[in-house]
Amino acid sequence: MSAATIQERLQGELERHLVPRDFVWGVSTSSYQIEGAAAVDGRGPSVWDGYSRVPGHVANGHTGDVACDHYHRYAEDTALMRGLGVNAYRFSVAWPRVLPAGRGAANEAGLAFYDRVIDGVLAAGIEPWLCLYHWDLPQALQDQGGWLNRDIAGWFADYATLVARRFGDRVKRFATFNEPGVFTLFGYGLAWHPPGLTDPAALHQAIHHVNLAHGAAVDALRAHVASASIGATHSVQPARPVDHTAADEAAATLLDEYWNKAFAEAQILGHYPPALARAVEPYVQAGDMERICRPTDWFGVNHYSPVFARADAAAPLGFAWADAPDNVPKTQVGWQVDPAAFRDTLVDLDRRYRLPIYVLENGAGGHEKLDASGNLIDLERIGYLAVYIGAMYDAIAAGADVRGYFVWSLLDNFEWGAGYDCRFGLVYVDPVTQRRIPKASAHWYANLIRGMVGEAPPQEP
């Protein structure tokens, strides 16, 4: 089926009332990946500033120093979103930009930047969805133990209070964390993110402290923002064995606990999955599970592709990360394309947690270059988005309460260890000139939204 045929089918779904008119169509970004201005206007260093400078940590020695220079170009980026016709924008606040030392004195210039972003998107008719933490921990807090220091739950709650007091008059949608299962496993278990450890004890401690910070932040946001709508954003992907051996099956079950369940189960159901329950026990104090399991309003899911594990007795965690098998369809960056897994994930999340679901990230990565005419006709990304949005509709038809969909990402940006050559944007960004060029997928997504929302056509991006 061509992308155009799928688009027709998708728009036909509206007539069949599968997607309510108030369905949220959005795009997502994150602070360190787009803002740049790393040492501007009083921003303090984050763990990624130092980590990315160590040779070998990030492809080509790239850093987030400049990124997409969104700090200075946010108005242009808001105009791009307006052109897409999205009605929501998920972004994150950089903790070290508003609290350079992580706690204590706030940085007025940093807060004022987010005032401008929020006021700008609201003026464009776009609802801001604010995420408190997308991995850029203030270095000053890392120096005090970071996620291994139990006090961080209180520091995070104070930061949430600052954000709530400043922006809560205009922002109602808050996510506490983005993908806690990813930054903890990569940072403390696999040494692919800061602080670069392969230490199971540290990983388990960090998991528990992040969960405590989530609960404390939910309470802080609730206390300071009238009618706040609060959730957390989890990366949920089926964890599969690379081979169908008993050892690999066990490895996949463990990966599933770390990646998919360590946070969602504790935060929503009030308990850890079995293997983790034993592992975190030394760090759990009386009353902790009640502190973590606070009522939330929605479940944020980021979904891309199944993930794979294989048994490895020599690995600190007893399993190793594995690539997708050779014989499956993949995106340019090697992630399996499996829309049925997306449908099944959404249906499963609906049954498991009984919360309204927002897909806060979905998209395809590529190693893309402009063509001779200076355009980027990213048919592979269009195909990916079309079949994944179709799979989301199938989940809705099967009863899953999915209320919104956000593409990752608005812009090509700093893709962590992969640097800038791994592009997820609807909009191409030239890393040298900072010129923005909407890809074919941006026009495709704008057309899709226009057909779905059925309002006056937004201006073309």
Ligand code: IFM
């Ligand atoms: O770029 C990341 C984002 O920061 C978190 N979710 C997955 C994206 C693509 O890898």
